[in-house]
Amino acid sequence: MTPATESRPRREIPWFEARVPRVHGDFTWVYLWGAPLRVMHWVSVFSIITLVVTGLYIGQPYFMAGGEASSHFLMGRFRFAHFLAAAIIVMAAIVRVYWLFVGNVYERWPALFPVTPRNLRNVWLVLKSYFTMRLEKQPHFVGHNPLAQLAYTTIYFVTAAMIVTGFSMYGQAAPGGFFDTIFGWLPPLVGGLQRVRLIHHTLLWVYPMFVLIHVYLAIRADSVEHAGGVSSILTGGRFVSSHDTFEDFNIHDQPSEPWKSKHH
Amino acid sequence: MFVRNAEPWMDGSSLGEHLEETGVSRRSFLEFCTEMAVILGLGSAAAPSVAKALESQARPTVIWLEMQECTGCVESTLRTEAPTIGNLLLDVVSLDYSETLMAAAGHAAEKAKADAMAKNKGKYVLVVTGSVPTKEDGMYCTVAGRTIRQHLEEAAEGAAAIIALGACAHWGSVQAARPNPTGAVGVRDIIKNKPIVNIAGCPPIGDVVTATVVHFLTFGRLPAVDREGRPLFAYGNRIHDQCSRRAHFDAGQYVESFDDEGARKGWCLYEMGCKGPATYSPCPIVQWNQRTNWPIGAGHPCIGCTEPYFWDTMAPFYNRLPNVSGFGVEHRIDTIGASLAVGAAAGVAAHATMTVMHQIRRRKAHQTPDSGSTSGEERNNG
Ligand code: HEM
Ligand code: SF4
Numbered sequence: 086m087t088p089a090t091e092s093r094p095r096r097e098i099p100w101f102e103a104r105v106p107r108v109h110g111d112f113t114w115v116y117l118w119g120a121p122l123r124v125m126h127w128v129s130v131f132s133i134i135t136l137v138v139t140g141l142y143i144g145q146p147y148f149m150a151g152g153e154a155s156s157h158f159l160m161g162r163f164r165f166a167h168f169l170a171a172a173i174i175v176m177a178a179i180v181r182v183y184w185l186f187v188g189n190v191y192e193r194w195p196a197l198f199p200v201t202p203r204n205l206r207n208v209w210l211v212l213k214s215y216f217t218m219r220l221e222k223q224p225h226f227v228g229h230n231p232l233a234q235l236a237y238t239t240i241y242f243v244t245a246a247m248i249v250t251g252f253s254m255y256g257q258a259a260p261g262g263f264f265d266t267i268f269g270w271l272p273p274l275v276g277g278l279q280r281v282r283l284i285h286h287t288l289l290w291v292y293p294m295f296v297l298i299h300v301y302l303a304i305r306a307d308s309v310e311h312a313g314g315v316s317s318i319l320t321g322g323r324f325v326s327s328h329d330t331f332e333d334f335n336i337h338d339q340p341s342e343p344w345k346s347k348h349h
Numbered sequence: 350m351f352v353r354n355a356e357p358w359m360d361g362s363s364l365g366e367h368l369e370e371t372g373v374s375r376r377s378f379l380e381f382c383t384e385m386a387v388i389l390g391l392g393s394a395a396a397p398s399v400a401k402a403l404e405s406q407a408r409p410t411v412i413w414l415e416m417q418e419c420t421g422c423v424e425s426t427l428r429t430e431a432p433t434i435g436n437l438l439l440d441v442v443s444l445d446y447s448e449t450l451m452a453a454a455g456h457a458a459e460k461a462k463a464d465a466m467a468k469n470k471g472k473y474v475l476v477v478t479g480s481v482p483t484k485e486d487g488m489y490c491t492v493a494g495r496t497i498r499q500h501l502e503e504a505a506e507g508a509a510a511i512i513a514l515g516a517c518a519h520w521g522s523v524q525a526a527r528p529n530p531t532g533a534v535g536v537r538d539i540i541k542n543k544p545i546v547n548i549a550g551c552p553p554i555g556d557v558v559t560a561t562v563v564h565f566l567t568f569g570r571l572p573a574v575d576r577e578g579r580p581l582f583a584y585g586n587r588i589h590d591q592c593s594r595r596a597h598f599d600a601g602q603y604v605e606s607f608d609d610e611g612a613r614k615g616w617c618l619y620e621m622g623c624k625g626p627a628t629y630s631p632c633p634i635v636q637w638n639q640r641t642n643w644p645i646g647a648g649h650p651c652i653g654c655t656e657p658y659f660w661d662t663m664a665p666f667y668n669r670l671p672n673v674s675g676f677g678v679e680h681r682i683d684t685i686g687a688s689l690a691v692g693a694a695a696g697v698a699a700h701a702t703m704t705v706m707h708q709i710r711r712r713k714a715h716q717t718p719d720s721g722s723t724s725g726e727e728r729n730n731g
């Protein structure tokens with residue numbers, strides 16, 4: 086979240102979207118999320134679902150195979166799916182990290198840490214309005230409100246922890262190998278391989294809770310505020326009215342006909 | 350190879366001469382060398398070189414210090430297949446000081462040790478079992494009126510290399526488990542300036558000890574070790590990756606109680622708390638008691654005794670994951686996680702209900718023809 090609205094650099098609009106008219110009467114289409122970020126988001130959704138489901142089986146094999154071992158590969162398949170989804174989420178993470186440095190102002194790394202006094206006050210105001218239902222007291226944001234942003238930042242760090250603990254366990258099968266060399270420092274640091282396993286297993290439970298609350302709040306914001314945030318993760322942006330005032334956005338910073346202006 | 354104890358290995362004669370004197374056949378000696386070469390990962394082709402190196406060895410000196418321990422390591426090492434470690438260390442290598450094995454006692458024993466150390470300064474191998482108590486100036490373990498720490502420091506001074514035998518000698522094992530009343534530590538916490546090899550296990554397998562000694566005699570140095578100081582030839586692989594029950598793990602076939610169908614069929618012990626997936630040890634291959642069997646082979650989950658501080662880090666032995674304390678009763682993490690997730694779902698449901706009720710109330714209050722539409726003002730207010 087960016088604190089000051091005055092000195093914001095012009096929003097970048099990619100060439101393939103630059104020709105679409107952006108102003109419809111009172112409404113302006115604001116481009117928030119670059120294509121890499123949106124792709125990363127949905128790739129992560131699918132891999133995280135896979136990782137949680139297969140991870141739960143690895144942690145507690147809740148059904149079994151009868152008969153001869155030679156005719157089954159149940160755990161083998163679950164682990165394979167887990168490691169495949171792990172590789173995919175690592176790729177998504179790499180894209181996201183790259184985008185932290187080249188993305189727009191809503192995507193760049195400073196946006197992950199809304200910790201200015203004004204932002205922290207807004208965290209409090211958002212929290213208060215969630216609990217009191219006083220929606221009219223809630224500050225408005227084009228991007229994420231700082232409370233939501235803090236939740237997403239947390240999920241990024243939790244996922245980083247899952248990747249590090251996961252690959253540290255993965256490396257155990259080949260001591261001295263690639264993953265063991267890169268992630269082998271972890272077990273001694275946290276007090277042994279079992280501790281790594283426990284951390285990996287415990288952090289799983291962050292995801293169901295996060296998904297529940299995240300999806301709920303996104304849908305709620307859309308149906309109560311009619312803000313269009315849900316579709317923004319598909320289309321990349323949302324319409325804002327020139328009558329609205331936002332904490333993180335000033336309509337007058339927008340070029341009135343951005344598709345005519347030289348982008349970038 | 351069986352070596353009778355009757356003929357002690359005299360100073361000055363080589364191992365080859367000594368074996369000849371004792372009447373050990375060339376064949377059984379070569380068998381032994383082949384076995385050692387294989388355990389060391391050198392391959393059976395290396396057996397002649399091992400034999401050649403061993404034959405020409407002069408009698409080395411070994412001092413064996415038993416500190417705060419249970420003697421289980423000595424018991425285990427005596428059960429090496431061929432030659433038994435008793436033979437290897439008493440006759441082949443010769444032990445100048447070992448409280449459990451030597452005949453001498455009292456002042457004579459202490460004198461033998463002092464003499465051996467003085468005479469072979471800088472050359473002898475020091476084998477250590479047990480941990481060193483550090484609390485109360487180490488008074489929890491004393492021998493001949495001095496603390497074991499003093500004995501250790503003195504013996505380590507002139508040692509060429511130190512073999513830390515067993516979990517106690519490297520990590521303090523059960524004595525160092527929380528709350529560690531004697532302040533027990535391993536040798537490496539006291540002695541910093543000598544090469545130390547960590548023969549991990551509670552106790553370790555006898556053959557691994559023998560092979561390490563053979564390595565030292567053959568190459569004149571300790572074997573290559575891993576991050577924890579354990580010889581790679583023995584501790585280079587996870588139990589889980591060498592386990593005879595692994596096919597059942599991959600298939601998804603698990604023992605759920607010690608008397609169920611799966612247990613009878615020899616299924617995987619994962620759900621019984623097996624620590625094989627976190628433990629490096631040659632147990633599945635080298636096995637125990639003359640290759641009779643090993644814990645998982647006998648139907649008991651691995652407790653991870655070759656891993657650092659295993660009494661604390663691998664507990665509870667019959668659960669896959671460590672307990673999470675601080676929640677009153679000790680719960681499985683899944684119970685806690687699932688409760689939190691259900692709590693979150695309930696919170697979301699409650700909040701959604703309140704939001705809907707609130708919206709309905711607001712709409713009723715604003716009953717105008719325009720209500721429900723998204724005029725700018727309406728949206729702006731929420
Ligand atoms: C959202 C991310 C993830 C979730 C929710 C998740 C969940 C889990 C869970 C619950 C377990 C069982 C732990 C146990 O009780 O022993 C597990 C095991 C494991 N996970 Fe993940 N995981 C995630 C990401 C990853 C990643 C990125 C890797 C990287 C390779 C990974 C590698 C592993 C490995 C190696 C195991 C142990 C499986 C075995 O060898 O038996 N995980 N995971
Ligand atoms: S018994 Fe233990 S070591 Fe063997 S396959 Fe099962 S979990 Fe792994």
